[in-house]
Amino acid sequence: MALKQSRRSALKYGLLALGALVMLVPFxxxxxxxxxxxxxRLARPPVxxxxxxxxxxxxxxxxxxxxARWILNSVVVTVLITAAQLATSAMAGYALAKYEFRGRALMLRFVVGAQLFPFFLLVIPLFFILRYWPLAGGNDFLGQGGRGLLGTYWALVLPFTISWYGIFLMRQFAVSIPDEMLDxxxxxxxxxxxxxxxxxxxLLRPALTVLGVFVFVYHWNEVVxxxxVTRSSPELQTAPIGIHLIxxxxxxxxxxxxxxxAILLTILPVAVLFLSLQRLYARSLGGGLTGQ
Amino acid sequence: MTRERRLAPYLFLAPSIVLGTVFFVVPLLVSLALSFAVWDSLKAPRFVGIANYRYLLTRDPLFYESLWNTARFVGATIIIGVPLALALAVAFRRSRWKPLWRSAFWLPMVTNIVAVAYVWQFLLADPYGLVNRTLSAIGIAGPAWLADPAWAMSAIILVFIWFHLGQDMMLISAGLDAVDEEVEEAASLDGANRWEVLWHITLPLIRPTMLLVLMTNLVKGIGYFALMLVLTDGGPANSTNVAALHVYRLAFENLRLGMASAAAYLLLAVVMAVLLVQFRVMRRGGLDAWR
Known part of the structure; x- marks a missing residue:
């Protein structure tokens, strides 16, 4: 029995250790x-x-x-997106959870369904909506003549100011707020x-923390x-993009x-943030959110 | 009910409705309209009916090739990645030093994809990358992973599994945490050994989680192209040109925006078809709603 026990745990820890090794060696x-x-590097074979x-x-x-500029851009864009998403998600989620109003069921269904639309579908139209944004970046009111919002932080932030997943997640948490307290x-x-x-x-703070870290990590790492948007605007490039193009x-x-x-320096902040808060995510709180 | 209370939900929802309309609903409609037009972003769009769709479905050899690449990518990452994640999650469940394992397995998924691509470009370099050096140490001559059309997709699949394993593990672990340990203990008191408990009790109990993992992997996988975009840009010889990347390149490299939109909608149809099948399966599998 004891022998079987130890063989089993050798298998278990062997598997985990081998996996962890494969995960860490690239770093x-x-x-x-x-x-x-x-x-x-030039030696053959290299040292x-x-x-x-x-x-x-x-x-x-x-x-x-x-x-430094790239990292500053990453920080500005990521902080703005995270703040915006937390605000819109908390408000909308709370409204969908705690109020009776016409169209609520329909809206909830929309929020669930909209999560299924893949991003590749939105990239093309979003780009041109920002490009032909009226009265911005030298555009006239028909959106002709300039670059619109391309070349500004707006182009990086605006499309991500709401998230259907965030709204849904907040709604799921807000449902458990007791009505008696509100009344x-x-x-x-x-x-x-x-x-x-x-x-x-x-009351939503724990949920907002979880969502906030996920959004922060996701958008710090956003590449596509x-x-x-920034291929032709070097001053707006974030760290990953700057390195990719250079x-x-x-x-x-x-x-x-x-x-x-440089790559190592861009990985470090989010890795430290996420891994130091891992206890938060160890519980069953919606994984799969970091899906890039 | 007060007027304020009746108005409040609409005010709370207003920012999301406005932003959701401008940055989600309108773009979807714009691209649907574009899919029936020819547009190079400079001259005015020209309406062509279903010509784009017809071209993609009957004449464009690259579109089917890219769909096939997507199928290979999604199939392989699921067939290899999900069982691997399951095995690791089961091993992880009752192990010591959990924070250590978690840190190791979660690190790749919080790494940006440019970094992932850059790191693996060196690891997979031929002949002096770590992978081929290790292979040659045990007497195997490794291929030129990223330069060889026969191997590039395999390389992408391996890198993606490395990158994505932590996420699947995280989801499956959450499912395993929710399993009632008393049921398992009862079975082992009845004389079932560990493997029998795992196979006959635990795995059936986490079937809803596994279905959810499969579904997320399928839907996300069909629309995925970030790694291919930065690591191989679809090459060599289109061997890693998945359908979503094909859409992207049609738009931003070839400026065929109508064609790209049509391809995007065709790919959306594939996603929806997969989802329909999935919902059927999930309902049978005892998970009756999306949540």
């Missing part, structure tokens, strides 16, 4: 690459473990590339918005839309190490 490979010197780790690459990269506040003469702010929002242009041994250092 080790990336780190070693960032620390390698050009001569070590795998750098003899003298080139730590200064992590500093040089800020001079070689506009990395008691009404008896005390509180206005509807006041009730939302001082009763519903505090940002690439489409790697095709500057491709030699020195640059590769710098690019690997």
């Amino acid at each position: 080790v490979d990336l780190t070693l690459g960032a620390l390698r010197s050009p001569t070590e 795998y473990f750098p003899a003298v780790p080139q730590w200064q690459n992590f500093v040089t990269v800020f001079e070689a590339y506009p990395l 008691a506040a009404r008896m005390d003469g509180a206005g509807e918005f006041r009730i939302f702010r001082s009763i519903a929002l505090p 839309w940002t690439l489409t 790697r095709g242009v500057f491709d030699n041994e020195q640059e590769q190490s710098l690019q690997q250092a």
Whole structure:
């Protein structure tokens, strides 16, 4: 029995350890690459473990590339999107959960169904809606003449100011807010918005934290839309996009190490954020949200 | 009921309704309209009826090829990825050092896809990438993964499974956490061994979760193209040109916006067909609603 027990746990931990190794080795490979010197890269076969780790690459990269600007862009866009999505999702979810009104059932069904539409369907029309946005970026009121909202932060933020998933998630949480609490506040003469702010929002905080981190991670990492919109606007590029476009242009041994250092620096903040909050997600709260 | 209370829900919903109309409903309608037109974004669109659809379905060889690529990608990632995630989730369930395992398995999925592509480009490089160096150490000559049309899709599939495994594991773990341990204990007291408990008790209990995982993988997989966009751009020789990427490239590389919209709607039809089948299966599988 004891033998069987230990064989079973050897299998279990063997599987987990092997899996974890496969997951982590690429990050080790990336780190070693960032620390390698050009001569070590040029050797045949290349030196795998750098003899003298080139730590200064992590500093040089800020001079070689506009990395600080890229990271600033990532921060601005991601923070704006997260704030907007939390606000719209909380309000809409609360309304769908706690009020009786005409069209509620229909709207709820729409929110559920809309989640199923894949993003590739929206990329093309969204791009041109922003391009021909009236009276913006040199456009006349018919949307002709300029670049519209392309080339502004708006283009990166506006399409993601709401999320059907976020609304649905908030609605699912808001349903459990006791009606008695809301009615008691009404008896005390509180206005509807006041009730939302001082009763519903505090109760929704755990759910908002979960949604907030997911949205933050997702949009920090967003690539398809940002690439489409900022290809011709270098000043708006986020870190992943900047590196993606520059790697095709500057491709030699020195640059590769710098690019690997830059990549590592873009992974770090969200990895730390997400993994340090992992307990929140360990429970059954809607996974699958990070789907890129 | 007070007037304020009657108005409140509409006010709370107003921002979402406005933004949802401008950035979701209108775009869908615009692209539906465009799918019946020829448009290069410069001259005015020209209405052509169903010509785009007819071209895609009867003449364009690339469209069917891209659908086939999507099928290979989705099929392989599910057939390999989901059982792997299930095995790992089962091993993870009653293990020690959970935060450690979680950190390892979740790290790839919080990594942006450009970083994923860049990292794996070096790992899969021929002959000095870590993968082929390891293979040659055990006497196997690895292929030129990303440069060889015969191997590029396999490389994409492997990288995607690496990237995505944590998410499936997370969902399945949540399902396993919800299983009532007393049922399992009762079975083992009745003399069932661990494998029998797993096979006859636990797995049937998490069937709804597994169906949900399959469904998300299918729907998301059909529309997925980010990794192909940044790692191979559909190449070499269109071997990784999945349908969603084909749509994207028709639009932003070839500026055939009407054709791209038509292809997008055809692909949406595929997604919807899959969903219909799925809903049927799920209803039979005891999961009667989306949630």
